[in-house]
Amino acid sequence: AQKVTQAQTEISVVEKEDVTLDCVYETRDTTYYLFWYKQPPSGELVFLIRRNSFDEQNEISGRYSWNFQKSTSSFNFTITASQVVDSAVYFCALSEFRLGSQGNLIFGKGTKLSVKP
């Protein structure tokens, strides 16, 4: 069975601090996708990144970076120099990567990040 665990329910930091959001996943598939989505107070889920299981390269996009380690089944997300606008709930998700599969997302419970000025 597929499962995503985000052990951190809530994190509070002060602006300009770095913060890492943890994500651990379980799957029997050898090919899969991993995702991060952001849900600000407005409620809409905003896509941040997608990685496939073949690509373990870390990725950096501005203040955001992602560390994918298949050996530990983890896909962690780091925000450098956090800002108040980063305050949101962040979801990690997993989906199958097979043509013909439904590809529905399996979500973690989310981590609520509060960045205080």
Added chain:
Amino acid sequence: GAGVSQSPSNKVTEKGKDVELRCDPISGHTALYWYRQSLGQGLEFLIYFQGNSAPDKSGLPSDRFSAERTGGSVSTLTIQRTQQEDSAVYLCASSLLGIGTQYFGPGTRLLVL
């Protein structure tokens, strides 16, 4: 271009009434998904449409829930005889292919009194 749109944005109904929720996916996206987000259950998959194929209904919680997709585009999620536990945010997402990145709409917040 336009993103996924959903209507209504909010819906308040009385227990036992039927409701219809609408989703308009991104133009050209063949795959469409419905999810439900509630405090107790988090984000749950409900149903999946791929083009004009029969939908995958494996996530629907009961037979009171149904969905259709007309012309491979707009989808309607119907909940019959609503119950208080149906109160949640219903999210629609679409992707270019069934294994592509899913883009979400703003959701419909349903409150059953």
